[in-house]
Amino acid sequence: MSTFHGLEMARQALFAQQSALYTTGHNISNANTDGYSRQRVNFETTSPFPAASRNRPHIPGQMGTGVQIDTVQRLRDRFLDMQYRAENSKAGYWDTKNKALGRLETVLNEPSKSGLSHTMDQFWESLQTLSVNPDNTGARSVVSGRGEAVADTLNYLSKTIQAQRAEQESQIDVTVKKANSLLHQINEINGKINAIEPHGYVANDLYDDRDRLIDELSEIVNIHVTHESSGEAPASADGVVTIKLADSKGTPFDPERVLVNGQAGEYNNISVHKTNEGVSSIEVDGETIEASQFIDTLGSLSALIETYGYEKENSEDFVGVLPDMLEQLDNLAAELAYRFNEVHKDGFALDGSAGIDFFVPNEEGATITAENIRVHQQIIDHPDLIAASETMDFDGDGKNAINLGHVFDRPFADWDKESSAFEENQSIDAFYESIIGNLGVDAQEAKRMYDNTEILRSQVSNQRLSVSAVSLDEEMSNMIQFQHAYNAAARSMTTIDEMLDKIINGMGIVGR
């Protein structure tokens, strides 16, 4: 045993406690850093003396030789990460869907005094007033004006929803761009980790960065993450990650769509194939996923695609929240125009001429949709052409105006036209009510699911924080602990110093 062994032991202790103090300082500094996991210095004893060997000195027992740092470990539970990311995908999906449906509700603005429902009610009122005063030019102008209001409202709804759809499209582009940028960054960090781990380091802060980026990615798409060793790395190293697109259950698609390949150090961009009609497929590394399959996977991207429109499975049709709403409104406009025109043509105008089409498309020959429906220009110019009478000659006959009013509440079965959109006993009013009702139910569900997933996400997040977040109280008590240990080590060094002083300067001077 060396004379100076005690000094070396104290030095090592000082060094170890100092490192622990610095790490505590690092923790305190990063108490508010996003994605930071607290770090801990794991101490271990140095090899005791003597070691097993043939010519070991014979002393009563093995003697401890002091402390050394084993690892600087970051405290994190990979299982909680997995849970968090799964919840994050769900929350991302419902958040985006909730926002889109909320906006759609604002556009349709029911129930209110400015929605389509109220406009149709006012149109009906004007028709009733006309039926009472069929020869009154004022009443006629009101009918044509309120008819225009109905057409305008339909035009407005259609155009606003189309604009929302265009916005949704650019949001898809932005989101995909963000996802690809995240993939690029994750891949970069993978590369750095791959370079540093074989030297025996554990790159705690790089892991934190990477985990934060993966968290962000999981909000956009549902992913499956695996960790692989980077080679000659220490046991506590995280290694490189490989990320694959996952389905709603969290298992990777078959064949695999690899987003980041940790072993090869590569990443693959996500690209979305879309037309004006909607999204047909998502491509990663040459492998495509049908859009209809992708929208089940959760994540904000799938919600965006579902809202924007996507190709139905095994069909050429495009469906989606906004395209469906547009189609419903088109059906409503077409059906309203058809029924109203049929009744209108049965009647007679003030001058005895037969009724003409009341609602027309803005281009002749086109099918009437919510976007192009409008009141016939001739009727706007000459409200006398409104066919309020059932008979040809009489000005005071307003019976056809009554019939026109009933266009809104007569059930579908009364008409010969075959329309797949309307149910047997559905009137125009009831059809629109059901559109709003369905939207309300969908939006309510999205809101509820968003609230639920948000709570779940915050719960998992709390669990994760419980493991990884910095507690200042804890750090303060650690600091005191390490400080005392440091002080004690210094004292131990002083003691040994005094001991040596005794030996060197105080010995062999007896009788001097």
Next chain:
Amino acid sequence: MMRVTQGMLTGNMLRNLMTSQQKMGTYLEQLTTGKKINRPSDDPVIAMKGMGYRTQVAEVEQYKRNIGEIHNWMDNSDAALDQTTQALQRIRELTIKASNSPNDKDELESIQKEVVQLEEHLMELGNTNVNGKHIFNGANTKERPIKGTEDGYEVSTDNSDVIIEVGNGTRIKVNVNPEDVFTNQLFDDIAELKAILSGEADRSELDGRIEALDHHINDTINARSDLGARMNRIELVEDRLDEQIVIAKKTMSENEDIDFEEAITNLITQESLHRAALSAGSRIIQPSLVDFLR
């Protein structure tokens, strides 16, 4: 033991405060709009029902307005028929007078003059115009039903109904058929009476004239009682509509309007909860071990 860190406490507190704030927002919105819901997703059932109820209220109010127009038609018709009856009674009296004083030429002449005036009055009554509409010409309201010709008066025979709706599917005829009152026969009969009075025809016909006049008076009274029956019905319908307006508005209000007491209580409760959360938050966040170390 679960570790609890400052970050978790702060995060949780912020989240809870936000939820609480959100609830306050909802109650405030309810109070300022007076409605339980402001978008369909708040409660799809209330929203859907609400749209239906609004339509119903609009309908009933419109039917109520239609009733006003019906009164206009019927009251004017009734007044005209009342005057018609009086005019016919007067003609009948004059005819009786003429038959009772056979030889006084002057008197016959003055009677004849009055009859001419009364005939013109009847014509005017038949041509009664309300708000630009001739009410005794069926749906052909623009044309005068009775026109003067060289031979006397000619009455058109438009008997089409003028219909006004007072309920979904309830259509009521509001006019009086001109053929029931102002007929060609009426004016022919008066023309004959005038001929007798002016001595152009035999006076022995006078008794027949009285009979004819009785017949017309009866027709008029019948038409009037028919109208009266319909007016009674309209009054019943009006009463019902008045009730319906109240019921429809009440249903609509019960469906979507807030109970103010409840909403205010909710808001105040939420407010005190929010205060409590805030003060608790200020306590939780402040102290850490740092505060107690030298």
